[in-house]
Structure formats: C-alpha cells, structure tokens
Amino acid sequence: MIDYILKRMLQLIPALLLVSVMSFSIIYFAPGDPAETLCTGPDGNANPKSVEEFRIKMGLDKPLYTQYLIWLNNVLHGDFGYSYQSGIPVFDHIKRAFGATFKLSVVSLIISLTISIPLGIISAIKQNSPVDLACMVGASLGVSMPNFWLGLLLMLLFGVYLGWLPVAGYGDGGDLEHIILPAITLGTGSAAITARLVRSSMLEALGQDYIQTARAKGVSERIVIGKHALKNALIPVVTMVGLNFGYLLNGSVVVETIFGWPGIGRLTVDSINMRDYMMVQGCIVFVAVLFVVINLLVDISYRYIDPRIRYEAA
Amino acid sequence: MSSLEIIDLKTHFPTPDGTVRAVDAIALSIREKETFGVIGETGCGKTVPGLSIMRLLHTTAMAEGEIIYAGKNLLGVSEAEMRAVRGEEIAMILQNPTTSLNPVLRVGEQIAEAIQLHQGLNKRGAKEKAVEVLDAVKIPSPSRHANEYPHEFSRGMKQRVMLAMGLACDPALIIADEPTKGLDVTIKAQIVELIKKVTEKKVMLLITHDLGVARILATNPDLIIADEPTSSLDVSVQAQILNLMKYLQKKFDHTYLFISHDLDVVRIMADQIAVMYLGQLVEIRKTRDRFNYAKHPHTQALLSAVTRLTRGAEDRKRTLIRGDTPSPIDIPKWVQVSHTMPTKRRDLHDRKAETCRNRRKASCGMSFYLNIENRNVYVTANAMI
Numbered sequence: 177m178i179d180y181i182l183k184r185m186l187q188l189i190p191a192l193l194l195v196s197v198m199s200f201s202i203i204y205f206a207p208g209d210p211a212e213t214l215c216t217g218p219d220g221n222a223n224p225k226s227v228e229e230f231r232i233k234m235g236l237d238k239p240l241y242t243q244y245l246i247w248l249n250n251v252l253h254g255d256f257g258y259s260y261q262s263g264i265p266v267f268d269h270i271k272r273a274f275g276a277t278f279k280l281s282v283v284s285l286i287i288s289l290t291i292s293i294p295l296g297i298i299s300a301i302k303q304n305s306p307v308d309l310a311c312m313v314g315a316s317l318g319v320s321m322p323n324f325w326l327g328l329l330l331m332l333l334f335g336v337y338l339g340w341l342p343v344a345g346y347g348d349g350g351d352l353e354h355i356i357l358p359a360i361t362l363g364t365g366s367a368a369i370t371a372r373l374v375r376s377s378m379l380e381a382l383g384q385d386y387i388q389t390a391r392a393k394g395v396s397e398r399i400v401i402g403k404h405a406l407k408n409a410l411i412p413v414v415t416m417v418g419l420n421f422g423y424l425l426n427g428s429v430v431v432e433t434i435f436g437w438p439g440i441g442r443l444t445v446d447s448i449n450m451r452d453y454m455m456v457q458g459c460i461v462f463v464a465v466l467f468v469v470i471n472l473l474v475d476i477s478y479r480y481i482d483p484r485i486r487y488e489a490a
Numbered sequence: 491m492s493s494l495e496i497i498d499l500k501t502h503f504p505t506p507d508g509t510v511r512a513v514d515a516i517a518l519s520i521r522e523k524e525t526f527g528v529i530g531e532t533g534c535g536k537t538v539p540g541l542s543i544m545r546l547l548h549t550t551a552m553a554e555g556e557i558i559y560a561g562k563n564l565l566g567v568s569e570a571e572m573r574a575v576r577g578e579e580i581a582m583i584l585q586n587p588t589t590s591l592n593p594v595l596r597v598g599e600q601i602a603e604a605i606q607l608h609q610g611l612n613k614r615g616a617k618e619k620a621v622e623v624l625d626a627v628k629i630p631s632p633s634r635h636a637n638e639y640p641h642e643f644s645r646g647m648k649q650r651v652m653l654a655m656g657l658a659c660d661p662a663l664i665i666a667d668e669p670t671k672g673l674d675v676t677i678k679a680q681i682v683e684l685i686k687k688v689t690e691k692k693v694m695l696l697i698t699h700d701l702g703v704a705r706i707l708a709t710n711p712d713l714i715i716a717d718e719p720t721s722s723l724d725v726s727v728q729a730q731i732l733n734l735m736k737y738l739q740k741k742f743d744h745t746y747l748f749i750s751h752d753l754d755v756v757r758i759m760a761d762q763i764a765v766m767y768l769g770q771l772v773e774i775r776k777t778r779d780r781f782n783y784a785k786h787p788h789t790q791a792l793l794s795a796v797t798r799l800t801r802g803a804e805d806r807k808r809t810l811i812r813g814d815t816p817s818p819i820d821i822p823k824w825v826q827v828s829h830t831m832p833t834k835r836r837d838l839h840d841r842k843a844e845t846c847r848n849r850r851k852a853s854c855g856m857s858f859y860l861n862i863e864n865r866n867v868y869v870t871a872n873a874m875i
C-alpha cells in the first residue's frame with residue numbers, strides 16, 4: 177500500500193513539471209505585461225521609467241527559460257515568490273483562499289450528498305413510478321441549470337425579497353449564514369448528476385443474485401437496500417463524488433465571483449487579470465497537486481469499499 | 491405426512507407480448523425427510539416453483555393456487571410472516587454461487603446475518619455459529635475463512651458457503667436450485683455428498699437440469715456420466731476421487747460413463763473402453779483384453795505414448811504421432827482401419843462412420859448407442875460425443 181502511494185507520488189513529478197512549464201509559457205506569451213498593468217496610474221498612462229525598474233527588479237527582463245529556472249529553483253526551496261500586486265508571499269495568499277474554498281466545498285458536498293443519495297435510492301426502488309419520474313426530471317433540471325443563474329435566483333429570493341440571508345460576501349471568516357447560498361448553488365448541480373448515478377447503480381445492484389440471496393435469508397427490505405445493495409452501488413458513486421470534490425476544491429470561478437467568495441478560483445482569475453505571474457503560477461501548480469492528491473485518495477478509498485481491489489506497486 | 495404441498499400452482503408473468511405461463515397448474519406433495527427432485531432442461535420453468543414457495547418472484551409475477559406449509563398457505567400470509575419463514579423454516583440455496591454471494595461483505599458476516607435475525611443471537615454469538623456452520627460444510631480453517639470475502643474463495647468453496655447459509659438456521663425444508671451448476675464434476679460430487687449428508691433428516695426440494703445430481707440426491711442413481719472427472723487434479727487427489735467413485739459404485743450400483751483422456755485413469759475405472767478419434771468411435775474393447783493388442787493405429791500411438799516406470803519399459807518401441815491431428819473436415823483413410831466391436835454395434839457404427847465420411851464434416855455429432863448394463867465404458871474423446 178505504501179509502495180503504491182509512493183509510486184503515485186513519484187508519477188506526480190513529471191506531471192507537475194509539464195504543468196508548470198506550460199502555464200509559465202502560456203502566461204508569458206499572452207498579451208499584457210505585469211509591469212505596465214501595475215505601474216498604470218489613475219491617469220491611464222504607465223511611467224516608462226518605473227515600468228523598466230519593475231521589470232528589472234522582478235527579473236522580467238530575463239529570457240523565458242532563465243525566468244522559469246529561477247522560479248523552479250525557488251519553488252524547490254519552498255519559495256513560491258511574492259505577489260506583484262500585494263507584496264505578500266504567494267503561498268500565504270493561496271493558503272487563505274484555499275481555506276475559503278475548502279469550507280465552501282465541504283458544505284456543498286454535504287448538501288449534494290444529502291440530496292442525491294436518498295433521491296437516487298428512492299428513484300431506484302420506485303423505478304418508473306411518478307416519484308421516480310419527478311426525481312429524475314428534477315435531476316435533469318438541476319444538471320441543465322447554469323449555476324450562476326441559480327445563484328442569482330437564490331440571491332434574489334433569500335437575500336433580497338425574503339431578507340433571510342446575506343446576498344453575498346465572506347462574512348466573519350465564512351460563517352454559516354454566508355456559506356449557505358453559494359453552497360446550495362454549487363451543491364445542486366453535482367447533486368443532480370450524483371442522484372442519477374446512484375439511481376442507475378442501485379438499479380444494477382438490486383438486480384443482482386446476492387440481493388435474492390439476502391431476501392431468501394429473511395432479511396428485511398430495509399437492510400436489503402441499505403446494506404446489501406447500497407454498499408455495492410456506492411463503488412462507482414465514490415469515484416464520481418471524489419472527482420467532483422476535486423473540481424469543487426479547485427474553486428468555482430463563477431460562483432465565487434457572484435457571491436464575492438474569496439476562494440482559489442477567484443484568486444486565480446484575478447491574478448490572471450492583473451498579470452500577476454507569480455500568483456498565477458502558484459495557483460496553477462497548487463491546483464494541479466490538489467487534483468492529483470484527490471485522485472489518489474479516491475483510488476485508495478476504493479480499497480475500503482470494494483475488497484476485491486488490491487494495489488500493487490507494479 | 492406431507493411437509494409441503496403445492497396445489498394447482500400457477501405462476502404467470504405478464505409481458506408486453508402476452509402472459510408467460512412459467513408454471514401452469516402444478517401439484518406436488520413432499521413428505522417429511524424426503525428429497526424431491528425436479529428435473530428439466532434450461533428454461534422449462536423449474537426454478538419458478540422454488541421462488542413461488544419463497545415468494546421471491548418479481549413483483550409483476552402472479553402466483554395462484556395454494557402452497558401449504560405447516561398448515562398455512564404461504565401465498566396468503568403477510569410479507570412480515572413470510573420473512574420469518576424465509577431462512578428459518580424454508581431455506582433456498584440459489585444457483586450460481588459466484589453471483590449469489592455479496593462481493594463486499596465478509597463470508598462469515600453473510601452467514602451470521604440470518605442467524606442473528608432468526609435466532610436472536612448477538613453479533614458475536616452469530617459469528618461463532620457461522621464458523622460452526624462453515625466447519626460443518628467442511629471449509630478448512632473456518633474461523634479464518636469466515637473473515638474473507640467471496641472472491642477469495644474457489645467456486646466449490648462458494649457453493650459450500652451457499653449451503654452453509656441455507657443450513658445456518660436449521661430449516662425444515664431446503665430448496666436447492668441447481669446446487670451444482672457450473673462446478674467441476676469432482677467438486678460437484680463433493681457438494682452432492684455434502685448435501686446428502688447435511689440434509690439427511692430434512693426435506694429437500696431439488697431443482698436441477700442435471701439428471702445425475704437429481705438421481706444421486708433424489709433416488710438411487712443408475713447411471714452417472716463423468717466427464718473428465720479427474721483431469722485437473724494432481725495424482726494423489728485423483729486417486730482419492732477415483733477410489734471414492736469406485737466405492738460409491740459398489741455401494742449404490744452406479745453406472746459410470748467415464749470420459750477421460752488419461753489412459754491410466756481409465757484402466758483403473760473401466761470395464762470396457764471405446765477409443766474416439768476425430769469424432770469417430772474407432773475402437774471398443776474390454777479392458778481385460780489388454781491394450782497391447784490394439785488394432786487401430788491411433789490406439790497404438792496413444793498406448794505407446796504412456797510413460798511407464800517398470801523395468802525395461804523404456805526399451806519398447808514408441809509409435810509417435812507425427813504432425814498435427816488431421817483435419818476433421820478431411821478425415822484420412824487410416825482412421826477407419828479397424829473396428830473390433832461386436833457385429834451388431836459394428837454395423838451400426840459403420841453406417842454412422844459412412845455418413846460421416848460422406849459429409850466430410852467436423853464433429854458430425856455422431857451419436858452412438860452403447861450397451862451399458864452396469865459396465866463402465868470408456869470413451870477417449872478428441873471430439874464431443
């Protein structure tokens with residue numbers, strides 16, 4: 177098992193190198209210049225002298241590969257650089273933003289699962305009944321609804337008309353009041369997909385012979401469904417929920433933007449707009465690592481759900 | 491006194507194309523301590539009465555009639571009452587152990603579940619009982635295996651687990667649906683023996699298409715066809731199985747049609763031996779006539795290929811078969827060289843062989859009729875019989 181994890185971690189190295197080279201070059205070749213963006217005063221014109229000074233100070237005058245190697249060397253020493261804009265270390269920015277995104281992701285995941293798993297199970301048990309139909313129509317709606325639109329609707333209803341919840345913002349370190357609306361917005365979409373998957377894998381599990389065996393033992397229908405079928409049905413669901421959680425942790429740019437949530441998605445986009453090279457590079461590498469780690473966790477979790485799976489460091 | 495009585499059972503499945511009458515007005519009565527066999531080919535609806543008794547049919551199915559068990563009509567009781575019957579009073583051993591065990595639950599847990607449910611034992615007590623039951627069905631080191639998952643078991647072991655699950659609560663009636671389907675004959679024989687042993691004082695309704703199994707379990711068998719019963723075993727186990735088969739034969743007057751490619755095995759088992767080659771029966775002779783006088787070149791080649799450990803045996807000349815087996819589409823002349831069969835049989839066989847030759851067809855589905863009369867007939871098969 178440890179061999180397996182180590183091996184997966186080693187595979188991470190070439191992937192990260194590739195990701196960082198690509199993102200570094202893309203930002204470099206993209207139009208715009210951090211020095212000019214930063215040094216543009218309120219009058220709309222950048223002072224050529226201060227632009228030149230900034231370039232030299234930040235090493236932006238050097239060729240691309242030199243810049244990359246300097247950056248890489250620093251990263252290997254644990255230094256992700258400083259934000260051009262704020263002067264605060266990139267890593268501190270990411271830490272703060274990731275904290276916000278993590279909170280939001282966990283709450284939306286909980287919302288998503290509490291909706292999708294019961295709905296999926298009910299639909300599967302009452303297959304082709306009006307209940308099933310209603311659930312699945314709801315799920316289709318949930319999938320096809322763009323989340324910014326849903327977010328705005330929720331904002332209007334609960335924030336503006338009813339006034340129950342704050343319209344947007346992070347509040348006091350992302351308190352429950354502020355988190356509910358963005359979390360529902362994010363959770364609904366994934367709940368819809370998950371519910372469909374739970375339904376189909378439950379239907380498959382319920383058709384298996386071992387369900388008949390369980391019934392022949394005189395086990396009640398509740399245990400047949402909740403234990404014998406569900407545990408088997410969850411195997412594909414875990415993959416999807418895991419990947420989904422990975423996406424959530426990368427931060428949803430749209431939802432974070434409309435709700436003014438200072439998460440990692442927004443940080444990335446803002447940094448790109450500001451041509452804050454160090455921040456962009458830091459965010460991208462961070463997200464890449466996160467995604468690989470989540471994938472690994474999903475793979476490891478299989479082992480606990482499906483005893484047939486064994487890992488070998490082959 | 492009858493333990494289970496089925497009166498005029500009709501089980502119908504409505505489908506868009508019309509009603510499928512899977513079971514149409516059957517009636518049967520099973521006495522106590524009896525084993526009752528239901529035989530039929532695949533798709534004849536022999537599983538359905540079992541499922542009807544257990545009330546485990548698909549929700550759309552309609553079961554009519556009466557199934558009287560312990561004075562009550564099982565088709566009329568509530569679902570809760572039925573659950574109390576299932577597993578405790580009537581157990582069903584479903585076919586196909588590979589898919590009938592839950593892959594994500596430990597084997598011991600799956601057996602303990604019914605015990606815990608019906609006998610009011612706590613989790614630990616039920617687990618201990620489950621280990622006992624595993625021991626009763628001869629699973630080696632049962633306490634270790636109880637903690638394993640079904641995929642760690644061989645097919646034969648899974649079948650034993652299914653049996654254990656059925657027997658866990660000591661039910662009065664056991665419905666066994668193809669309990670030996672998909673098993674090697676040897677394991678099948680073991681399972682059959684096991685079923686026989688553990689169901690001695692119980693009522694059993696056996697559902698199978700396997701006449702052999704049904705006969706062993708339901709009545710006294712007259713004929714057993716053994717197809718490669720020992721080919722994949724190592725020699726010591728092979729000997730055990732062969733001895734067991736011989737013993738069973740003496741005890742129960744079985745007749746075996748023994749199919750094997752192993753000449754030594756067949757020498758031990760058979761009274762009469764028929765050699766088959768390229769879909770044809772090329773030679774039949776009695777074992778005591780010795781192989782040495784074999785006439786057909788293929789038989790000679792087969793015989794000389796057997797390694798012997800006796801002194802001087804290696805000096806004898808071997809007839810080696812050169813090249814590949816001839817194509818059955820174009821059977822060479824020498825294949826039909828000799829028939830040392832009794833005249834009548836020979837005539838019959840010649841005609842068959844003639845047809846084969848004319849058609850020049852592979853596995854021409856040649857059927858032949860052997861006079862069995864409690865004698866073992868050996869067929870060495872390169873093709874199906």
